[in-house]
Amino acid sequence: MTTTPTTDGPAVSAAVEHDRLVIAGEEFGSRLIMGTGGAPSLQVLEEALLASGTEMTTVAMRRVDPTSTGSVWDVLRRNRIRALPNTAGCFTATDAVRTARLAREALETNWVKLEVVADEHTLLPDPVELLDAAERLVDEGFVVLPYTNDDPVLARRLEQVGCAAVMPLGAPIGSGLGIRNPHNIELIVEQAGVPVILDAGIGTASEAASAMELGCDAVLLATAVTRAQEPVLMASAMRDAVTAGRLARRAGRIPVRRYAHASSPAVD
Amino acid sequence: MDVIVNGERRDLAPGTTVADLVRSLTDATGGVAVAVNDEVVPKAAWSGTPVSAEDRVDVLTAVQGG
Numbered sequence: 001m002t003t004t005p006t007t008d009g010p011a012v013s014a015a016v017e018h019d020r021l022v023i024a025g026e027e028f029g030s031r032l033i034m035g036t037g038g039a040p041s042l043q044v045l046e047e048a049l050l051a052s053g054t055e056m057t058t059v060a061m062r063r064v065d066p067t068s069t070g071s072v073w074d075v076l077r078r079n080r081i082r083a084l085p086n087t088a089g090c091f092t093a094t095d096a097v098r099t100a101r102l103a104r105e106a107l108e109t110n111w112v113k114l115e116v117v118a119d120e121h122t123l124l125p126d127p128v129e130l131l132d133a134a135e136r137l138v139d140e141g142f143v144v145l146p147y148t149n150d151d152p153v154l155a156r157r158l159e160q161v162g163c164a165a166v167m168p169l170g171a172p173i174g175s176g177l178g179i180r181n182p183h184n185i186e187l188i189v190e191q192a193g194v195p196v197i198l199d200a201g202i203g204t205a206s207e208a209a210s211a212m213e214l215g216c217d218a219v220l221l222a223t224a225v226t227r228a229q230e231p232v233l234m235a236s237a238m239r240d241a242v243t244a245g246r247l248a249r250r251a252g253r254i255p256v257r258r259y260a261h262a263s264s265p266a267v268d
Numbered sequence: 269m270d271v272i273v274n275g276e277r278r279d280l281a282p283g284t285t286v287a288d289l290v291r292s293l294t295d296a297t298g299g300v301a302v303a304v305n306d307e308v309v310p311k312a313a314w315s316g317t318p319v320s321a322e323d324r325v326d327v328l329t330a331v332q333g334g
Contacts, residue, residue: 035333035334036332036333036334037332037333037334038332039332042332045332058333058334059330059331059332059333059334060330060331060332060333060334061301061328061329061330061331062328062329062331062333063274063275063326063327063328063329064274064293064294064296064300064327064328064329066293066294071296071299071329071330072330072331072332073296073298073299073329073330074299077298083330084334085330086333086334088333088334098303098306101308102301102303102308102326102328103301103330105301105302105308105310105311106298106299106300106301106328106329106330107299107330113334115334222334
């Protein structure tokens with residue numbers, strides 16, 4: 001299942017092993033957070049989650065459907081993947097707070113991926129409601145991970161009210177448009193004192209790597225994997241892309257130059 | 269008595285508890301939460317909480333999303 005290269009020397013292995021993502025004091029070995037929406041079946045979802053190496057995965061809260069069989073909650077529990085409930089479908093701070101409280105009761109976690117969107121068409125975060133909800137949930141003792149716009153000012157405000165991470169979008173949810181404003185993502189990374197998780201918009205592996213190269217601490221994605229033609233293969237690609245992007249960021253890329261710089265010695 | 273369960277009107281026997289109601293909807297033991305009139309009822313209180321006529325009861329669970 002894994003395709004971990006066997007040629008890594010001890011220095012690289014150690015660099016990966018000791019490079020933990022820390023959110024609110026909790027450590028994660030994987031910097032890929034998965035969503036679960038859009039998978040063709042629970043079985044494919046389970047295989048994709050395992051291939052992705054994710055240690056934390058989002059779920060939504062909805063009314064019980066007595067006719068449904070199997071549950072994503074069981075999939076996560078048996079694979080020891082932490083469930084991160086979201087507040088998807090909420091348009092106001094009040095809705096989001098209510099959903100977060102229910103999720104805390106159902107899933108026995110005070111962590112929440114806070115989503116408060118403005119409209120069905122764009123699913124873009126509503127900054128006013130988002131900040132209000134974040135503040136209220138932090139006050140109630142939640143560990144709040146807000147899905148936010150790629151706006152450095154809003155990201156700063158979310159951090160100031162006590163969010164445990166900020167999760168700027170690369171592009172609208174499910175769009176696969178990649179990272180539309182890498183400059184803003186860099187600005188958010190530069191100023192953030194909490195982890196920055198690129199959330200939404202990723203379409204393929206190079207974009208996940210790019211997010212990490214920009215300095216993000218982690219990537220959250222769902223559709224790119226669950227709606228890929230081969231979700232399990234894409235999950236594996238995403239795992240490697242996030243690892244590669246992280247290593248490249250830490251390695252420090254060469255400066256961009258306008259002219260050639262010979263890599264072989266000059267002829268005598 | 270009439271109770272609104274997950275948005276649908278249902279006729280329930282007087283004395284029905286939240287725990288009875290959850291059991292009638294799902295056999296899942298974990299991953300479920302209940303709100304009565306928008307207030308969360310903690311799991312430990314389900315069996316001791318009767319529902320009343322015209323209550324709005326929402327029974328939620330984790331589903332694929334996000």
